[in-house]
Amino acid sequence: MACRILANAGLAEDILGHVSVRVGADRMLVRCRGPQEQGLLFTFDEDVRQVDLDGRGELEGWAVPNELPIHGEVLRARPEVDAVVHCHPPAVLVAGVEEVPLRPVFGAYNIPAARMALEGVPVYPRAVLVRRPELGRELVEAMGASTVCVMRGHGITTVGSGPHAVEQAVVRALTLDVLARVSVERARLGDRAADLTPEDVAELPDLGSSFNDLNIWRHHVARLRLSGLALD
Amino acid sequence: MACRILANAGLAEDILGHVSVRVGADRMLVRCRGPQEQGLLFTFDEDVRQVDLDGRGELEGWAVPNELPIHGEVLRARPEVDAVVHCHPPAVLVAGVEEVPLRPVFGAYNIPAARMALEGVPVYPRAVLVRRPELGRELVEAMGASTVCVMRGHGITTVGSGPHAVEQAVVRALTLDVLARVSVERARLGDRAADLTPEDVAELPDLGSSFNDLNIWRHHVARLRLSGLALD
Amino acid sequence: MACRILANAGLAEDILGHVSVRVGADRMLVRCRGPQEQGLLFTFDEDVRQVDLDGRGELEGWAVPNELPIHGEVLRARPEVDAVVHCHPPAVLVAGVEEVPLRPVFGAYNIPAARMALEGVPVYPRAVLVRRPELGRELVEAMGASTVCVMRGHGITTVGSGPHAVEQAVVRALTLDVLARVSVERARLGDRAADLTPEDVAELPDLGSSFNDLNIWRHHVARLRLSGLALD
Amino acid sequence: MACRILANAGLAEDILGHVSVRVGADRMLVRCRGPQEQGLLFTFDEDVRQVDLDGRGELEGWAVPNELPIHGEVLRARPEVDAVVHCHPPAVLVAGVEEVPLRPVFGAYNIPAARMALEGVPVYPRAVLVRRPELGRELVEAMGASTVCVMRGHGITTVGSGPHAVEQAVVRALTLDVLARVSVERARLGDRAADLTPEDVAELPDLGSSFNDLNIWRHHVARLRLSGLALD
Numbered sequence: 001m002a003c004r005i006l007a008n009a010g011l012a013e014d015i016l017g018h019v020s021v022r023v024g025a026d027r028m029l030v031r032c033r034g035p036q037e038q039g040l041l042f043t044f045d046e047d048v049r050q051v052d053l054d055g056r057g058e059l060e061g062w063a064v065p066n067e068l069p070i071h072g073e074v075l076r077a078r079p080e081v082d083a084v085v086h087c088h089p090p091a092v093l094v095a096g097v098e099e100v101p102l103r104p105v106f107g108a109y110n111i112p113a114a115r116m117a118l119e120g121v122p123v124y125p126r127a128v129l130v131r132r133p134e135l136g137r138e139l140v141e142a143m144g145a146s147t148v149c150v151m152r153g154h155g156i157t158t159v160g161s162g163p164h165a166v167e168q169a170v171v172r173a174l175t176l177d178v179l180a181r182v183s184v185e186r187a188r189l190g191d192r193a194a195d196l197t198p199e200d201v202a203e204l205p206d207l208g209s210s211f212n213d214l215n216i217w218r219h220h221v222a223r224l225r226l227s228g229l230a231l232d
Numbered sequence: 233m234a235c236r237i238l239a240n241a242g243l244a245e246d247i248l249g250h251v252s253v254r255v256g257a258d259r260m261l262v263r264c265r266g267p268q269e270q271g272l273l274f275t276f277d278e279d280v281r282q283v284d285l286d287g288r289g290e291l292e293g294w295a296v297p298n299e300l301p302i303h304g305e306v307l308r309a310r311p312e313v314d315a316v317v318h319c320h321p322p323a324v325l326v327a328g329v330e331e332v333p334l335r336p337v338f339g340a341y342n343i344p345a346a347r348m349a350l351e352g353v354p355v356y357p358r359a360v361l362v363r364r365p366e367l368g369r370e371l372v373e374a375m376g377a378s379t380v381c382v383m384r385g386h387g388i389t390t391v392g393s394g395p396h397a398v399e400q401a402v403v404r405a406l407t408l409d410v411l412a413r414v415s416v417e418r419a420r421l422g423d424r425a426a427d428l429t430p431e432d433v434a435e436l437p438d439l440g441s442s443f444n445d446l447n448i449w450r451h452h453v454a455r456l457r458l459s460g461l462a463l464d
Numbered sequence: 465m466a467c468r469i470l471a472n473a474g475l476a477e478d479i480l481g482h483v484s485v486r487v488g489a490d491r492m493l494v495r496c497r498g499p500q501e502q503g504l505l506f507t508f509d510e511d512v513r514q515v516d517l518d519g520r521g522e523l524e525g526w527a528v529p530n531e532l533p534i535h536g537e538v539l540r541a542r543p544e545v546d547a548v549v550h551c552h553p554p555a556v557l558v559a560g561v562e563e564v565p566l567r568p569v570f571g572a573y574n575i576p577a578a579r580m581a582l583e584g585v586p587v588y589p590r591a592v593l594v595r596r597p598e599l600g601r602e603l604v605e606a607m608g609a610s611t612v613c614v615m616r617g618h619g620i621t622t623v624g625s626g627p628h629a630v631e632q633a634v635v636r637a638l639t640l641d642v643l644a645r646v647s648v649e650r651a652r653l654g655d656r657a658a659d660l661t662p663e664d665v666a667e668l669p670d671l672g673s674s675f676n677d678l679n680i681w682r683h684h685v686a687r688l689r690l691s692g693l694a695l696d
Numbered sequence: 697m698a699c700r701i702l703a704n705a706g707l708a709e710d711i712l713g714h715v716s717v718r719v720g721a722d723r724m725l726v727r728c729r730g731p732q733e734q735g736l737l738f739t740f741d742e743d744v745r746q747v748d749l750d751g752r753g754e755l756e757g758w759a760v761p762n763e764l765p766i767h768g769e770v771l772r773a774r775p776e777v778d779a780v781v782h783c784h785p786p787a788v789l790v791a792g793v794e795e796v797p798l799r800p801v802f803g804a805y806n807i808p809a810a811r812m813a814l815e816g817v818p819v820y821p822r823a824v825l826v827r828r829p830e831l832g833r834e835l836v837e838a839m840g841a842s843t844v845c846v847m848r849g850h851g852i853t854t855v856g857s858g859p860h861a862v863e864q865a866v867v868r869a870l871t872l873d874v875l876a877r878v879s880v881e882r883a884r885l886g887d888r889a890a891d892l893t894p895e896d897v898a899e900l901p902d903l904g905s906s907f908n909d910l911n912i913w914r915h916h917v918a919r920l921r922l923s924g925l926a927l928d
Contacts, residue, residue, distance in 0.1 A: 037915075038917075039915030090877075106325060107358075107361070109325050114359075151804075153801060192330055215270075216271075222271065222273070339591025417558045421648070428591055458691070570850065574784075660823060680735075
């Protein structure tokens, strides 16, 4: 479902991207590719397989993502993380390679995106395919303690924690996409906007994960259903 | 229905925005968020609850918007207003923060939008979440006697009056969005267009609320039906 | 059907635009607005009424367009014209007010659009509502012998002749929209393209109305059917 | 099916474009136009006819494309080629006439597109209708040994080889479109991105035709099915 939401929201153009969720210290569920792979938008239950953090498990004809180390190394290095999203939003790609700054110039338009801009979004500067553990560890290092990371010339990685870790990681990906899209639009117009004032920042409360993550998640599930893409 | 139109027309990206309508000196119906909130596009009849201008009422598990003071303070301060719309059109956000002027350079393309540009659109300069009455009163003051207001870094507020107050407020939101979208497109091309001449302005009659508001309202209802989003 | 095609192709945003076809020296069928008007995309057979060139006829609750003189004066002044289209393509609006030139820089991409650019597109410079015959005559004069005209700050008027006059006028509107959209995209990138060389122009034959108009018409009818908007 | 995928992905606006596949040294199947032609998106099995490389065959009311020499001359000159795609992606048109460079600035975002940029995309500089064999031979010469070619002011030609030649040629067209779209977006923002470093290029493996072509093909077939456009 998470994969379908990302694809339906335009964050994955065709077949690239995956989501994982921790199910133990060294185990995760991860979206794999089957013999009849049709892309993220057409993910089915059986595409989600359980493997260890190095990608070993009973795959029955499915293949783990080439970039499994993104999931394995993030989950290994950060015990507080329970879910990892990797995808390729076009606006983030363009903002990344053209070095469009993701500045905090709006507020209540989208408070999570404003807070993300205030906190700063780390950048992993290499456009490589993260198919080896050492490249995954480079990504982990670039990401630091952040919940999101731009992979320049490539895509994004976001994480979530707790009982709604998948919803949180997916909504963070959607939020980073909003921030990038607005920033690209602004850059086309000159990027003249001033940063938020401290007085206005003080009036942008964190409305909480239940408000931000679960409501937005349900909204996207409803959009999938409207498009004939619900799994139930 | 008003909420679904706004969302279907792209004026609200996911869960943010609300509509209210006066049902007495101190009472209003307002779009609230329920326990299974799915966003504006998926508004149901039971999401509309009656409360007083401070948001008190029998809510049965629904919650009034965080920004209820937008509705309460506008309706309190302006007795001629019967409906209030608040939403977050992306083009208005970008035009607002990049200070793209909303100039009157077109005419019969969209007469209500041309007249809106001629009259001028006030700007509330703060990007704050309007969750306290004093912030609502700041907004009321910035808006003055206008029927529309840009909230910079945030969104818009529009109002309507009379028996078709909701239709009027919704169509004003759609009209402001058209004006912002054209202005942003023009700004990308250099913003070289001259303002309308007085001779041409004289040939742009007000075709009346029945023509402008009700026809456009029915058009958007028909679009919702086409998309499988009608409530009947 | 013509109205639905124009709206489905994005040449009319909501309720504005109309099509007429000559049925005698002083008679025409014209798309009128009924008591339950829903916009061009939702045009029904009964919205098409027969009137004289001044808009008089048995209307039974329908109203002729405010801009009936566009149709009446063009059909009166040009006996070779059998159909008239008026609509508001957003790209033409923006190109018109920002004075983006519609230059012949592409060829086989779209030969009718290339030939339209080579022949030049006249501009009626006033943004007025053409609701009086004298304004219609101004438009006729600006249009000259051309089959298309940009109405700056307003929209376009196109005409067709012969047994497939409506198809021809509609496809000319679609073609002018392609030319404007490409020109706007080019202008954003600097408008550096060179005009076509005479050698290349010589290799761009007119493929004829049957190829250009009827095939494209059938394509758009098929798109309407796909969208659930066919009338049969 | 290939034609429908191209049209559904926005690479052909209405009726222009065609696909061919070799079925012998001097025979090919090619998408023709029938008496009820409705455009690429609405291609039916009977629109595919077998002809020789000069377009002669039993056509039964269908007509070969005006630009049959694109297919005939490419298949004649290059025995390793088994399928040819010709279409008109808008982003490639704009990039071509405005001379937007297709530079290798991204990596794992889309490895085939990155490799296409690294190898370079040849340009056929004439905007002519390729309706004579000598023009087809000019195109073949400009294309050289490449699998893709930009036809400036016109469109693109791509080829494929082997048992999945059609899938390969179609995916190469989709890949060239991605490269052009990203390049146009970047050009609007200043085209400041640096080329990939050799170290990063070394980490962008060719994942093979099965991964790239067949998975993407199945994805687009699934999208057609979702849109009600599958042929089965």
